[in-house]
Amino acid sequence: MKKYKHIFFDLDRTLWDFEKNSSEALSEIFCEFKLEEKSIPSSEEFISVYQKINDEMWDDYRNGHISKKVLRSERYDKTLQYFGVENQELAERIGCHYIAESPKKTHLFPFAHETLSYLKEKYSLHIITNGFEEVQHIKLLHSNLMQYFTEVITSEQAGYKKPAKEIFEFALQKANAKPSESLMIGDDLQVDILPAKAMGMRQVYFNPEKQNHSEKIDFVICSLDELTEIL
């Protein structure tokens, strides 16, 4: 007997390899904008400083402390400032370049296509993502992922960001799914897994780095192809 009808996936760091794609786009930026000539020592250092600043600012954005506009305009300004470069205009150009180019990157986690092809035959698949509407759709299109999903719910469209219960309610309603017949798959315990559990959905924690945790979760996988054994 089939227990589930609907499977909801997170996108970034669950299917779409955010770190790899982002690093590739940032390395290109380092060369194209000749940042070495601005006394930024290496693309590795540029990327690592940017990622730290971006992660902190994303937390602020998720918690509603800063707007999308501030997140987008200040993360590069702060990164350049860290290296002693005061150039808001350059930061702006880099920001625009990153937004335009990084979503076109196509690195996915291993077995993403194989697993989604298998699951699509048996379940309705959907996305719940905190990314920006226009950016997330470009990622799905360029990575050829659109074909698998019935509903793509972004936080911008829902008006709420994960872990808010409202975005899960919105997604379930849009997919016409009951929590009891739904499963959420994601890489973030606080953002994807625990709120899904609170909604009465079953959960699969995608934990490729095998991070320690003490939560009680229905399934934990470290590779996407393990889903074909569970589902």
Ligand SMILES: [Mg+2]
């Ligand atoms: Mg994620």
